[in-house]
Amino acid sequence: MELSLSFGAVGDIIAICGLIKGIVAALDDAHGSAKHYQNVIEHLNIIARTITEVDRILQSQSRISELDNLHSLAVSTIGQIGETLGAFDAKITKFSPSLSQSGSGNIFRDRARKVQWKIEERDVNRLHLEMMSYSSSLQILLQTTSLHLVQHGHSETYGRLDSVMTQTGTLVKGETQVFRQYVSQIKETLSRRIGFVIKIGLGLKKTTDRILAIALDLGKEL
Known part of the structure; x- marks a missing residue:
């Protein structure tokens, strides 16, 4: 599925969420694989x-x-997510009937497909690594936005943002000293992740670096 993302268009976000829903359903439908693909x-x-x-x-x-x-980074990052999901969705589409518990109706084809799927499970592992990194990048973007919103008194929006970050396992406190420490922690965390990020492409690393640069600039003003 090819996406042309114009950020802010409801249809684009729905399309990506639709891709995610379809991929999750396909992984759930793979007999005996639901637990394996839980992460x-x-x-x-x-x-x-x-x-x-x-x-x-x-x-x-x-x-x-x-x-x-x-905003520009969000467009870029979410666009990359859409492209990654679209490419993966295209790959697994051919396997879907054979991987379901009911099968495709052709036992020999199903067996061949399942063997081939096992060989190509590395694509699932790669998708997992990419989604982990995209998730981290988006969390940093949300955290950076929260720095700005608190700094400029947009407390209502920050409240909603804080709730989302809590759901994804990330919580930013609203005190100046904590923000300074947090900016330092981002830099340290990113340094530890450089090797991991390189594995899935320099493009994503550049996006994360740009988000970090903005976070550091905002941190200097606190």
Whole structure:
């Protein structure tokens, strides 16, 4: 499925969430594989919730010019997510009938497909790594946005943002000293993840670096 993302268009976000729903259903339908794919399914669901909230938060704050760079990064990151999911969806579509518990009706074809699927399970592992990294990048983007919103007194929007970050396992406190420590922690965390990020492509690393640079700039003002 090919996506042309114009960030903020409801249809685009729905399309990506639809891809996620379809992929999750396919992985759930793979006989005996639901538990094996539990982690990747969890990250896919987190991605779906997060991109919906990123869209809503940044669109509601579209008049704040200082968020333009974050808006641009959100477009880029979510566009990459859409492309990654679309490519994976195209790969697994051919396996779906044979992997279901009922099968396709052709026992020999089903066996061949399942053997081939096992060989290509590395694609699922790669998707898991990519979704983990995209999830981290989006969380950093949300955290960076929260730095700006608190700094400029947008407490209501920050409250919604804080709730989303709690759901994804990330909580940013609203005190100046904590924010300074947090910016330092982002830098340290990113340094530990550099090797991991390189494995899934320099493009994603560049996106994360740009988000980090904005976070550090905002941190200097606190």
